[in-house]
Amino acid sequence: QSSNQLNQIINNEKSIKVDKMTTIPIHVVSDTGIGRSIGPLRKHSNDSIASVAKRLISAWKGKIRDMPIAPVSAPRSQFPLLTTSGGSNEDIRKRAVRLILANMQHPDSDSAKVIERDIFIANEMIVDKNYKTKVRQKVFEMKRNQSSGSSKR
Numbered sequence: 001q002s003s004n005q006l007n008q009i010i011n012n013e014k015s016i017k018v019d020k021m022t023t024i025p026i027h028v029v030s031d032t033g034i035g036r037s038i039g040p041l042r043k044h045s046n047d048s049i050a051s052v053a054k055r056l057i058s059a060w061k062g063k064i065r066d067m068p069i070a071p072v073s074a075p076r077s078q079f080p081l082l083t084t085s086g087g088s089n090e091d092i093r094k095r096a097v098r099l100i101l102a103n104m105q106h107p108d109s110d111s112a113k114v115i116e117r118d119i120f121i122a123n124e125m126i127v128d129k130n131y132k133t134k135v136r137q138k139v140f141e142m143k144r145n146q147s148s149g150s151s152k153r
Contacts, residue, residue, distance in 0.1 A: 027088075
C-alpha cells in the first residue's frame with residue numbers, strides 16, 4: 001500500500017506541475033516555440049507523457065481561441081506588409097489580420113481574425129517563416145478566388 005500511496009503523491013505532484021505550465025502566458029509559449037517541442041510528445045509511446053503533452057497543447061489552444069485580437073482600423077493604403085522585418089509576434093499577427101482583411105471580397109474584421117487565428121493554431125501557435133507562408137498562401141487563395149469569381153460574371 002505504501003507503494004500505491006507514493007505513486008499517488010508523485011502523480012499529484014506531476015499534475016500540479018502540468019497545471020502550472022498551462023498558466024504560462026501565451027506570448028511566452030509563442031515566443032519560445034515550446035509548442036514545437038511539446039507537440040511531438042503527443043504521440044509518445046509512454047501514455048502519461050502523451051497525455052500531459054495533449055493536455056498542455058489543448059490548454060494553450062484554448063487560450064488562443066479565447067484571446068481577443070486588437071481591432072483593425074487602418075485604411076487599406078496604410079497596411080504594412082507581412083514581410084516587414086522586426087516587431088513582436090503580436091505585431092506580426094496584427095499585420096496578418098490586416099493583410100487578410102485587405103484581400104477579402106467582403107471585408108469583415110471578425111472573419112479576418114478567425115482566419116488568422118486558425119492559421120496561428122494550425123502552426124502550433126508559433127509565429128515564424130512557416131506561419132507567414134501560410135498567411136501569404138491564404139491571401140493568394142483569396143485573390144485567386146476573387147479573380148475567378150469576377151471573370152465568371
